[in-house]
Amino acid sequence: MERKFIEYDFGRVDSERMRLNVGPQHPSTHGVLRLEIELEGEIVTDVIPHIGYLHRCFEKYCEQMQYPQVIPYIDRLDYIASMNNEWPFVMGVEKMMNIQVPERVEYIRVIFAELNRIANHQIAVATFGMDAGAFTPFLYLFRDREMILNLFEHTSGARLLYNYFWVGGLAHDVPPNFKDTALNIIKTVRATNEEVMRLLMGNKIFVERTVKVGILPADVAINFACSGPVLRGSGVEWDLRKAQPYSIYDRFDFNVCVGSNEIGVIGDSWNRNIVRMNEMEQSCRIIEQAIAQMPNEGDVREKFPKKVRPPKGEIYCSAENPKGELGFYLVADGGNKPFRLKSRPTSFVNLAVLPEICKGYMVADLILILGSIDIVLGEVDR
């Protein structure tokens, strides 16, 4: 049967437009985002995102911090994927200081970054489902995320803000049963993902709700500098891990997932989320390969420089975060503090596209589109 979609054509009705504040205290704005929306009946005619409720002067603060002290602050940007956040900064400083981290450290970093990517995508899909009213997949996904967080806690001592990637290595070695735990997590994640595919992504109501909603064309996505699943959902095959492989990503065999016309149309909310679901599977593949290749012995702490003093110069270093490209532009003056640290926050850039794609949809769709962009206010406001 051919799929049918309803066009919102209610003809011309002259009515007063209503201005509505969505947030900062609202169940579905994923934090303290305030959206000022203009409604005609239920149809959104204008959206103005107001940000800054969580602003904490991250960039200026970093100028007062020694390099190792900056890392915990970077954790607090995208607090759902802290491992990934630390990576570009650490990598940048290492490049400036010409430090070659040991092989084993690279593998552990890859494994933790990919585990954190899985955890982030689980939250993204779970909260997106909850925006649509499906509560049960949310808890299934959180149950699995708990396993990942437990491993992180066992390793770094923290569940959310790890401070684990240090300049020149890692804060601690991994626990002894690390490989088994990671493989066990992958097994569970795959089983749950299969269930979620049937329960949520394949659900008729959910498909009707998300398909053809919030279509983001590829050219608009590129013009707004979107990245991550938002860009790939629009069909653009751009993943920093493939496009400019950093660390040891060129050693692994994995695919870049892009949106397709299979169920939805390219660039709609459903595609942005199916990209996330597929990326979890790709992350599982990377972890499997990394665990198989990883050297068992080796120090992770020895190579630490006593004092982190990058030479005078500047560098832009970016990495593929779960939400997209997170980059840091670092200017060093030879001292032990950054002269300037500019971040390229993923969520902030991706959020900018929201007013562009949600005009003409209903309030319920607006919430779904916001959910499909997957923002974290800690990173938007910095």
Added chain:
Amino acid sequence: MGNFVFDLIGKNIVAALVICIIPLVFILPYALIAILGELKIGAWMQDRVGPMRTGWKGVLQPVAEVVKLLQKEDITPTIANKPLFNLAPFIVFIGAFAAFAVLPFSEKFIPSGINLGLFFVFAVGSFAVIGIVMGGWASNNKYSLLGAMRSVAQIISYELPAGMVFLSIATIAGTLDMQTIILNQSGPIWNWYIFGGPQGGAIKFLFIPFFVILFIVYLISSLAETNRTPFDIPEGESEIVAGYHTEYSGMKFAMFFMAEYANMYVVSAIIVILFLGGWSSPFGTSFMDGPIWGIFWMVGKAFFFVFVQIWLRWTLPRLRVDQLMYLGWKVLLPLSIACFMAIAFLAMIN
């Protein structure tokens, strides 16, 4: 039942009050059980344990919640329209409560055995929307207003298919009296209207699909009437905060809450009465049948459909407003009208 109380106490105001109170005595424990069921079934489906602290395995949780709601401050927004704001929860609850007046529990136990029972339930069922609009508008909150607007659209579009279902069954049963409808279905299980009703002849087997479609149509419409997932659009938690009851707190919120649960039982009971033989035993008249077993069958079957509603709530996402309209007007209504035609034809040839 009415006669029994009148015989016992005499035909006076006290007897009338007793008859009024009996359904209320049923609603309160039922609501507690349904809330506990919601919590525990939800927990079971989501791989949790649910509330465990209050009483044995948390069975007293609903009591604790009611006590909490009673203790809460009763806030009325300063810019609200106070009389309407205060009246709304009661109207919503009355709509649900009044339906209990004509719901039979057993062969000998019906609070008021009027012969227009089905019509009465249908009439008071649409009462709730007045309260919802009243509450949503009087709250002076934009989210509440959106919720109220959605609610009106939803209930009006789903009452029509539900009305067609009522009409079909009334046509085939030849009555609007619930007890007679149930009596028609007593006997073996294939006398139930979902299996084509008691009228004889092999011809009825041709019409069974129409009855099953009507059953499904009413099941869907009933979800919309009780504002349950996937039709909880007026409350749409993730979009419009809490819809029409955003501004309500304390006991007034509890009234909305209780009305929802009471409504869940009402629509479940209607499904059971119209299609599944009401209080009649599925094993025929000889086994586990009678006035007392009747209560067991009636409440048991209705509870099964309450369970189905809870089950759907924890499984399905929510529809969008226009999709809900599409389903109501373009799918359910034509289907129910077609089925009504077919069943009217069956009633004619019988």
